[in-house]
Amino acid sequence: MNFKKTTIVLAHAFVGWMLCAATMGIGMAVTTLDNTLVIHAIGAPIFFAIVSLVYFRKFNFTTPLQTAVIFIAFVIAMDFFVVALLINRSFEMFTSLLGTWIPFALIFMSTYLTGLWVTQKKD
Numbered sequence: 001m002n003f004k005k006t007t008i009v010l011a012h013a014f015v016g017w018m019l020c021a022a023t024m025g026i027g028m029a030v031t032t033l034d035n036t037l038v039i040h041a042i043g044a045p046i047f048f049a050i051v052s053l054v055y056f057r058k059f060n061f062t063t064p065l066q067t068a069v070i071f072i073a074f075v076i077a078m079d080f081f082v083v084a085l086l087i088n089r090s091f092e093m094f095t096s097l098l099g100t101w102i103p104f105a106l107i108f109m110s111t112y113l114t115g116l117w118v119t120q121k122k123d
Contacts, residue, residue: 005061012055013074019047020075020103021083037098044103045110052111056118064115072108 001009023043027036048071055067062070079100084091093099 001061005059008059009055009062009067009070010074012051012059013071014078016044016048016051016071016107017075017078019051020044023047037096041098041103041106045106048107049110049114052114053118056115060119064112064119067115068108068112071111072104075107076104 020040020043023040024036027039031039052067052071056064079093084093
């Protein structure tokens, strides 16, 4: 993959991550942390399914598995470096099943399954 294609894949991952970040930010401003985590766990796979749908229909540079790995690696890296290190100054978020690990798994699965669905429809 060249620089342009890599940038496009990462830009899609960034959009999905920003939607999740906005959900967390708005949620924590208007409701409890527990409610926000539930909303995020529901929203994250939906956001990434939509972002993946756009990516696979318009670009489709990577396989569904590669895309799911790239997207989740990007999300984990951003959560680690931006959220945990810079914003929270704590790694406590990684101890929460509902706060991180369930959304990570759902993001991976929604991206992968959306990719399979779109690429199989093209055949």
